[in-house]
Amino acid sequence: MDTKDWQALKVLRETGNITKASELLFISQPALSKRIRNLEEEFGVKLLLRSARGVEFTSEGEHVAAYAVEMLNRLQEAKDTVQNMGVLRTKGMIRIGAPNRFAHRVLPGLIRVFSARNPEIRVHIRSAYTFEILKWLRNEELHVAFVRGMVKQPNLEGFLINRENVCLISGSAISLEDLPRTPRVVYSTDPPLHDSLEVWWQKMFACHMKTGMEVTDSQTCIQMVRQGLGYAIVPQYCLDGGSSGLFVEALRDHEGKPMQRETYMVYDRKYLDLTAVRKFVSFIRAECPPPKGL
Structure with missing residues (x-):
């Protein structure tokens, strides 16, 4: 095994897909498949199982892949130290x-x-x-x-x-009492923020949130709010492009303390x-x- 073998196993482990792995490694699929076959011959065992959904490591393959990741980390650590x-x-x-x-x-x-x-x-x-x-x-x-x-x-x-505030934004003035009746524009964010907003809602209201639209990022979310398609809750740093045309209010929890990120x-x-x-x-x-x- 060499560093190219280690990298191939690492990327295959992360993607579970020959096509994606070959693209990330900048080699052809046949070349990647041949490299895996050579490794299987070297170890004398099957390392991967192929299916319509992609590839899965056998127990032996998982052990070899874990070794490959460890060796890549040790190599990088040695380079960093030197x-x-x-x-x-x-x-x-x-x-x-x-x-x-x-x-x-x-x-x-x-x-x-x-x-x-x-x-x-x-x-x-x-x-x-x-x-x-x-x-x-x-x-x-x-x-x-x-x-x-x-x-x-x-x-x-x-x-x-x-530390920055978490803000309620809307195309026009809106009160907290209006939120349960107003559609919310939701965007994909990391789990901690999502979970903290879920807890905040449960403590503030005795009903489910009314989701009107889901988008993939905060800036699309803000533009939808500008068009009057609902309100949103975003960290203040998402508004660094400007809050012109928006009603913005820092959120507070049930004890009156600022919600912050x-x-x-x-x-x-x-x-x-x-x-x-x-x-x-x-x-x-x-x-x-x-x-x-x-």
């Missing part, structure tokens, strides 16, 4: 994960300043919903991550860097041994002091 061993000059790479909106509106400015101060540190950024970022963090594919809500795991450290930076403390990571964590602490009131 690249960060410079004493006189800071070298290396830092792998960062961030929620989509944070990656679009906040991270570019931070990275611009950090890179200007540390030009020899390479930065790799991946963006997704928080739940996917946490999966990457657990799989040791990231050094640090920006996430919505604090994560409690024994090996992780973190600190609050931002918090962003944390988290990292596995072992990565502080890497110079690049240590410098980036210190930089974020200095550039993003805790919000007032803490």
Whole structure:
């Protein structure tokens, strides 16, 4: 086995599909299938089962795939360590994960300043919903991550860097009493925000929410609200494009406390041994002091 074999098994494990895996690996399907057959001959067992739905690993295949992922992680860790061993000059790479909106509106400015101060540190950024970022963090594919809500795991450290209101928006003035009778435009978001809004609704109202429309992203949701198709509940950062033509009100819970969305930076403390990571964590602490009131 070599690194290409490890990568092929890793991607197949993630996608469960030969076609998708070959596209991500930039090789043809026949070439990928041949690589798997060669591995099966090497180990003397069947690694994959093919069906109309895709591929599934056998128990032996799952064991080999887990080994492949572990070896890729160890190889990346070795590269990171070697690249960060410079004493006189800071070298290396830092792998960062961030929620989509944070990656679009906040991270570019931070990275611009950090890179200007540390030009020899390479930065790799991946963006997704928080739940996917946490999966990457657990799989040791990231050094640090920006996430919505604090994560409690024994090996992780973190600190609050931002807090923003969750807002009710509508095309015209609307009261909380009107919400049960008014259609809500719902957009796909990560589970923590979805769950917190479900709890908020249950404590505020004795009826089910009236869903009028479902869309895939916050900006489409906001435009639907502008057209008078219902109200929506969005974090304040979703309104960075402007709230012209919208009624906007910060939500409060049943005790009158503001509903807020918090962003944390988290990292596995072992990565502080890497110079690049240590410098980036210190930089974020200095550039993003805790919000007032803490």
